[in-house]
Amino acid sequence: MIDEANLDKTKVICLFVGTAHDFSDHVLRLASEEFPCCEFQRISHINDLGFFDKNGRHNLRAIIVHQSQSKELLAQLGKICEGFNGAMVALGYRDVPAARQVADAAEADGLGAQLGYLPMNLEIDRWVSVLRLLLCGESYMPRELIEQAAPAPEPAKPAMPDRLFDRLTDREFEVLSCAAQGNQNKIIADKLGLSVHTVKLHMHHVIAKLGVHNRTEATICFLEQQQSARVQ
Template sequence: MQSCWVAQILGSTQVSDSAGTKRRMGRNAPTVIIIEHSTLARTTVVKLLERELAGWKFIDLISTESLDRALGAEVRLIVLELAGRSVESASLRDDLAAIAARFPEAPITLLSGTDDVIIARQALKIGIRGFFSTSLPIDIALAGLRLVLAGGTFYPQLLGAVTAGSNEQTPARNEAEKTLDDRTQYLAIADFTPREADVLAELQSGCSNKVIAGKLNLSGHTVKMHLQHIMRKLQAQNRTEVVARLIQRAAGEQDASPS
């Protein structure tokens, strides 16, 4: 299920083994725990984070049964594989309880092979601070990582979700309906024009400028112009910051909405 991230990691500049070893050596370094059964997936996530968080320590585990190996470390983040489980599953609840007993202050994020909105919403309700699907582009995933480490929450699946009523009872919608929901959500988050909202919907899906231009029948110059307007409205410096700020605003609106 990690094929997207694996391909992107293997196709980019690798961190040397010696550099990775040095990063793991610091006893008092801020630490990230990655709990993932698959060796390939676990190694991929570690290499991604090593590149992003120079000087940090990374402890990769097969299961929560080995959590005691990390006792005494300055744990700042825990990445836990969802492994196809439901949020209500006894197995996941046991894993979360084991983590909370040892590292009660560390934010927990889930790594999932799906973009299921219902699962993401349920995870948010029980205090999970981030929901990362393996289909996310690396730059978007890293924006979410920074957001969680800064004290925020990362749920890109919920940006285009319908917020009114009981979403657990909402049937799957077709792509046209989803795009309309995305666009409406973006229009509500900030004062975007309808065309800027269309560009944002494609940007949040990880599309390049060229792909956005083709899908919306626009020139590359026009797409760049819309992105410049969007960045100015969000006070963002680049595409990654745009997505991070959208997530922050959406999370703020959810917190402000009546339960």
């Protein structure tokens, strides 16, 4: 259900349609940090779009639907585009063959131009760039969905095993844990009784040991590992 009471009516709105497993809280926080002028909300099912305040629909900039609801999306795409005129509708996906089937079906129904795509397994910088396009009202069609004869894509990276984090020292793990909570270096330094320079040095070592590119990717790996541990 859409949290109307907490929506900032002065901001444009982006809705992620899926469960907390499909689009985690961290994904929403990351998007909010990158696009502070936009309000990001998550609703569990595409049918919940009907509860969105009609008076606020002019602020809705993008609707990102998880691929697990692709059948419902295809069935309602024309109606959604008409009811939310001006909002870019896109499929958030990880499974390339399944997303290609959606693209083919949308094209066959004459709705191909009305549907964009947001690959959820991109590097952070590229993912943010694609989301920016969608928020600007631009459709995005990944090459992997166009090239039918392209080689099979690499499988999505498995969740980070626990032993990978065993490479970290206790202090490095503490720094990463604080960073994953959204704390800036100065706050982390105060919490752990370290200098800001030492915090930066620990984070540099964390990034190198985890084999990621930056702080954001390191925190995402940490949060995914924590979520996986809770599920198990």
